[in-house]
Amino acid sequence: xxxxxxxxxLLIGNPNSGKSSLFNQLxxxxxxxxxxxxxxxxxxxxxxxxxxxxxxxIDLPGCYSLYPNSIDEKVVIDELINHSCDLVIYAAxxxxxxxxxxxxxxxxxCLLPNIVVLNMVDELLKKGEQIDIEFxxxxxxxxxxxxxxxxxxxxxxxxxxxxxxxxxxxxxxxGNQDLxxxxxxxxxxxxxxxxxxxxxxxxxxxxxxxxxxxxxxxYNKIERILQLTTSRTALAFKRIRLTDRLDKIAxxxxxxxxxxxxxxxxxxxTLFTLAAFPMEWLDSLFGHIADYLKNLKHQSWLKExxxxxxxxxxxxxxxxxxxxxxxxxxxxLLEESGxxxxxxxxxxxxxxxxxxxxxxxxxxxSGNACAIPAIASTKAIPTHKERLITILCIPFxxxxxxxxVYALLISITIPLKYQGISLLGLYMLGVIFALLFAWILDKxxxxxxxxxxxxxxxxxxxxxxxxxxxxxxxxxxxxVKTAGKYILTISILLWFFASYSYQGNGxxxxxxxxxxxxxxxxxxxxxxxxxxxxxKIGVALISSFAAREVFVSTLATLYQIDSENTGTIxxxxxxxxxxDTNDVVFTTAVGISLLLFYAFALQCMSTLAAMKKETGQWxxxxxxxxxxxxxxxxxxxxxxxxxx
Amino acid sequence: MTLADAEIGEQLxxxxxxxxxxxxxxxxxxxxxxxxLSVEAIxxxxxxxxxxxxxxxxxxxxxxxxxxxxxxCNSFE
Numbered sequence: 129x130x131x132x133x134x135x136x137x138l139l140i141g142n143p144n145s146g147k148s149s150l151f152n153q154l155x156x157x158x159x160x161x162x163x164x165x166x167x168x169x170x171x172x173x174x175x176x177x178x179x180x181x182x183x184x185x186i187d188l189p190g191c192y193s194l195y196p197n198s199i200d201e202k203v204v205i206d207e208l209i210n211h212s213c214d215l216v217i218y219a220a221x222x223x224x225x226x227x228x229x230x231x232x233x234x235x236x237x238c239l240l241p242n243i244v245v246l247n248m249v250d251e252l253l254k255k256g257e258q259i260d261i262e263f264x265x266x267x268x269x270x271x272x273x274x275x276x277x278x279x280x281x282x283x284x285x286x287x288x289x290x291x292x293x294x295x296x297x298x299x300x301x302x303g304n305q306d307l308x309x310x311x312x313x314x315x316x317x318x319x320x321x322x323x324x325x326x327x328x329x330x331x332x333x334x335x336x337x338x339x340x341x342x343x344x345x346x347y348n349k350i351e352r353i354l355q356l357t358t359s360r361t362a363l364a365f366k367r368i369r370l371t372d373r374l375d376k377i378a379x380x381x382x383x384x385x386x387x388x389x390x391x392x393x394x395x396x397x398t399l400f401t402l403a404a405f406p407m408e409w410l411d412s413l414f415g416h417i418a419d420y421l422k423n424l425k426h427q428s429w430l431k432e433x434x435x436x437x438x439x440x441x442x443x444x445x446x447x448x449x450x451x452x453x454x455x456x457x458x459x460x461l462l463e464e465s466g467x468x469x470x471x472x473x474x475x476x477x478x479x480x481x482x483x484x485x486x487x488x489x490x491x492x493x494s495g496n497a498c499a500i501p502a503i504a505s506t507k508a509i510p511t512h513k514e515r516l517i518t519i520l521c522i523p524f525x526x527x528x529x530x531x532x533v534y535a536l537l538i539s540i541t542i543p544l545k546y547q548g549i550s551l552l553g554l555y556m557l558g559v560i561f562a563l564l565f566a567w568i569l570d571k572x573x574x575x576x577x578x579x580x581x582x583x584x585x586x587x588x589x590x591x592x593x594x595x596x597x598x599x600x601x602x603x604x605x606x607x608v609k610t611a612g613k614y615i616l617t618i619s620i621l622l623w624f625f626a627s628y629s630y631q632g633n634g635x636x637x638x639x640x641x642x643x644x645x646x647x648x649x650x651x652x653x654x655x656x657x658x659x660x661x662x663x664k665i666g667v668a669l670i671s672s673f674a675a676r677e678v679f680v681s682t683l684a685t686l687y688q689i690d691s692e693n694t695g696t697i698x699x700x701x702x703x704x705x706x707x708d709t710n711d712v713v714f715t716t717a718v719g720i721s722l723l724l725f726y727a728f729a730l731q732c733m734s735t736l737a738a739m740k741k742e743t744g745q746w747x748x749x750x751x752x753x754x755x756x757x758x759x760x761x762x763x764x765x766x767x768x769x770x771x772x
Numbered sequence: 773m774t775l776a777d778a779e780i781g782e783q784l785x786x787x788x789x790x791x792x793x794x795x796x797x798x799x800x801x802x803x804x805x806x807x808x809l810s811v812e813a814i815x816x817x818x819x820x821x822x823x824x825x826x827x828x829x830x831x832x833x834x835x836x837x838x839x840x841x842x843x844x845c846n847s848f849e
Contacts, residue, residue, distance in 0.1 A: 192800045192801060193800045195796060197797055197800075223827060224828050226802070226827065227801070227802055227826070333791075336795065336796055337791075339796055340795060340796060343796075343800055343804075344804045347802070347804065371829075372824075375829070376813075379815070381814070381815060381816050469831075473813070473820060473822060474815065476815070476831075477816070477819050578793055578835075580793075580833065580835065580836055581832065581833050581836075582794070582797050582801055582830065582831070582833075583831050584801070584828055585829040
């Protein structure tokens with residue numbers, strides 16, 4: 129049997145061109161996402177399976193031309209230059225063909241085999257836009273497909289083309305003669321060579337000017353083609369008018385901000401109230417399962433292992449899932465509806481005061497879900513300094529891994545009537561310190577780069593259900609996998625070290641006060657004692673340097689072993705007392721001290737790795753880690769000493 | 773005048789772009805000579821502003837807007 133190399137298909141287009149929906153449609157259930165959801169910040173690859181033939185489909189970030197303005201766009205050009213591909217599927221936004229086709233003509237001129245897919249044409253036709261597809265295909269000299277990436281209409285035609293037809297590189301759109309008329313002063317024989325020359329040469333005024341002429345030349349040519357192939361009826365202006373009318377309010381210098389505050393309020397209110405119910409159910413469910421196992425007559429180490437390590441460990445992971453799903457639901461709604469771009473408009477000036485950009489908002493908001501995809505999504509920020517500051521600020525945002533820690537600590541140490549306000553306070557604390565930190569960094573980082581922001585505001589649209597589901601699934605599945613790996617491993621190790629000790633002639637079963645873990649805990653006690661913690665909290669604190677959420681499962685494991693009474697994990701932890709004095713372990717002072725520690729400390733290995741990856745240097749994650757740890761320790765110390 | 777001085781609701785025609793680091797970015801997104809645009813929204817302190825150009829809306833900061841030289845649509849001097 130001959131093994132064939134997978135054929136590689138690139139998916140390219142402007143931002144907001146429906147590229148990702150098309151990707152979801154084409155790959156369907158065979159999708160294997162390598163990165164995190166949200167905006168496509170890195171190339172995403174999936175498998176397209178047609179009968180027995182498999183194709184690798186790569187979704188690249190949206191970009192406007194082959195001359196990159198951000199790291200995001202650089203990803204596209206690097207892929208085109210450094211790797212071969214068999215076919216480019218160019219996704220064009222039919223409602224904005226003029227701009228969409230600019231990048232297309234450049235790609236065609238690079239002599240890459242390609243097809244054009246016009247997305248959402250059926251909706252446009254209904255709305256009064258008219259496009260002569262056949263004529264357009266002739267003018268562009270390439271197959272043009274129409275499809276609706278929401279309903280999936282037209283996707284079959286694309287698949288059958290991929291499967292059956294030969295892929296051809298089209299003729300130069302920007303003919304050779306045109307090229308040399310503009311005296312591109314290189315030895316380039318065609319556009320591809322010229323582009324490679326420009327890409328590897330430092331910018332100068334001549335190159336800049338030639339690029340400008342090239343783009344205007346292309347636009348003029350595109351205009352001529354579109355005049356021949358498209359027209360618009362009176363109906364078409366209605367949709368544009370609707371977005372205009374909404375924007376009159378949404379971008380209004382006063383009303384706009386009131387609406388923004390209202391929407392953010394609703395988002396956070398939903399997060400706090402809605403997610404609480406499933407979290408409680410899950411907590412009591414796992415509490416009951418563990419109790420049920422414990423009360424079984426049958427005695428074995430397996431039963432103990434399940435009841436004391438595995439079940440509380442899994443419970444500690446699954447309890448987050450509702451919150452993460454909800455966060456990503458809300459993020460996707462904001463992003464897909466087009467409102468996120470309006471937030472950028474409204475807050476850009478404010479963010480600039482802190483050395484950030486309007487484009488820092490999406491990463492910072494995503495930081496409320498998880499810092500890792502948030503850090504990856506900073507690639508859309510065009511200037512180096514603003515991007516670096518955004519990356520360094522993200523760990524201050526209240527990520528969903530902190531939530532179960534907060535939920536546990538607040539519910540057992542804070543009086544009921546202050547519980548809601550303290551959670552809100554912790555969120556605010558994160559935001560305030562992120563901005564403060566940004567402001568300090570801004571004053572201390574030198575740059576000679578001029579900051580800029582030129583961005584399209586997409587028309588408002590209803591988010592597609594399919595995209596929401598895909599985004600949520602892509603957030604939850606990797607979370608459960610990676611968190612699961614850490615939590616389960618640490619839970620199991622902890623259970624072992626907490627249930628056994630070394631005595632004279634070997635490892636024997638022992639109670640927790642004499643176990644390995646107690647020895648370790650008592651060693652570190654002098655460091656954490658001033659913060660008000662006992663050795664078990666200390667162990668939980670250390671183990672959660674791998675990932676914060678481990679804190680809850682560690683406490684669950686330690687107290688599950690320690691305690692004979694039944695009930696939910698929360699109840700068991702709350703009832704803990706010091707064996708010598710019978711004082712309650714989790715007093716309000718200890719709770720607040722711990723909450724502050726968790727608000728500030730950068731206890732997440734994956735975040736540190738993501739920071740290294742995005743900044744290219746270890747010094748930034750190291751710097752963040754140290755600064756945040758000092759801040760955490762000092763504030764926890766002061767809080768405990770003041771309140772005890 | 774430049775786009776940074778424009779008032780809300782004005783219809784403008786681009787006459788030229790200043791030759792600076794924003795030029796290419798502006799051209800790529802569709803700002804070039806003889807294109808018509810209208811000012812849709814202006815944030816407090818005139819920064820950033822949102823304009824509509826062809827079929828799309830684009831926001832840009834005051835700095836960038838200052839490098840787009842425009843004239844009013846209905847002025848024929």
